Amino acid sequence: MGIPLVVGVDGSKASLEAVGWAANEAARHGIPLHLLHAAADEQEASEVIGSASARARQDAPAVRLSSEVSFEDAASALLDRGRSAFALVLGARGHGDLSGMLLGSVSLSVAARAGCPVVVVRGSQEHRAARFGNVVVGVEDGEGSGTAVDFALREAHVRACRLVAVHAWSAPSGACTTPRAPSWFLEAHRRPPAQVLDDALRHPAEKYRDAAVSRRLMEKPARRALLEAASTADLLVVGARRRLGYSGLQLGLINHALLHHAPCPVAVVPQM
The missing domain is CATH 3.40.50.620 (HUPs)
Structure with missing residues (x-):
């Protein structure tokens, strides 16, 4: 299937924006898109993956899509998958980040440590x-x-x-x-x-x-x-x-x- 573009998802608005961006990016490069969610609750994980999958299909219906739920902490799971990824894509903020933070802690940690390119999706819709x-x-x-x-x-x-x-x-x-x-x-x-x-x-x-x-x-x-x-x-x-x-x-x-x-x-x- 080729080396995938991996996007971290957690159900937040920023996460869904990252999925939309990543779906278009995967389409440009003709590569698969892999959704990765780190969770402790299987029911919540199903809902998060479902909404992220729907967003990806909406933005780029032709992209080959796969998904995964990891029970590691989010940063560790992303860094591990990044070893065999085209790139990692993350939202600027996640559900668990403090309201005063400009960049989420997971995104910051992964951007600082990953061995592959990391894209933090931020900024206006334009x-x-x-x-x-x-x-x-x-x-x-x-x-x-x-x-x-x-x-x-x-x-x-x-x-x-x-x-x-x-x-x-x-x-x-x-x-x-x-x-x-x-x-x-x-x-x-x-x-x-x-x-x-x-x-x-x-x-x-x-x-x-x-x-x-x-x-x-x-x-x-x-x-x-x-x-x-x-x-x-x-x-x-x-x-x-x-x-x-x-x-x-x-x-x-x-x-x-x-x-x-x-x-x-x-x-x-x-x-x-």
């Missing part, structure tokens, strides 16, 4: 429905963006839309060039900002020669630059470095802020 025709990818200095650029270009290709590659920069201070700075950081700051973008896009763009690509250099903090670009985006893609053997949260401050405040769905793509 952004979730892909009405802008833009996929935005953040390109950072150094080695942290390669897999994210690949993912973003593939998304632009299947959506037949524009890729907007954003690199935010500022002149390095003296502290950035001390001998203690990592070698990739020193190398990145020896390159002009335009070259950072060109280098990141060169090889991935060869796979998708039909993709329309815009380069955007912004001399401002990366968080602000990406939030501005996301205001007219259907999807914002960012990379995340994973430290082998380290199980704690590995998002970084910028990605953490984007997951909480972006006006559109956010894809966090691990750079292994």
Whole structure:
């Protein structure tokens, strides 16, 4: 059947919005959609899976659909299924999250730890429905963006839309060039900002020669630059470095802020 796109469902409004987004995403890529619900009650699980299945069939009736109820905790179940998933898709908030939280605890934990791309579906209906025709990818200095650029270009290709590659920069201070700075950081700051973008896009763009690509250099903090670009985006893609053997949260401050405040769905793509 192929590697599935896995979406976590819990019956909440945000969860159903994630199912709708994921159903359309699975249709674009021609892959199966797998619904995963972590529950302690079988009757509740049946109702949640039933409503999620109905939403998926409504949005993308031709997509191959399967479902599963796990009795693990939600984050563990999702991380486990993510080992053999095209990507994991989650709502921004779940039933069990506190009303003051901007992003649900399960979504945050999975986005920080998964070994596959994780998409947190958030933002207005206009952004979730892909009405802008833009996929935005953040390109950072150094080695942290390669897999994210690949993912973003593939998304632009299947959506037949524009890729907007954003690199935010500022002149390095003296502290950035001390001998203690990592070698990739020193190398990145020896390159002009335009070259950072060109280098990141060169090889991935060869796979998708039909993709329309815009380069955007912004001399401002990366968080602000990406939030501005996301205001007219259907999807914002960012990379995340994973430290082998380290199980704690590995998002970084910028990605953490984007997951909480972006006006559109956010894809966090691990750079292994």
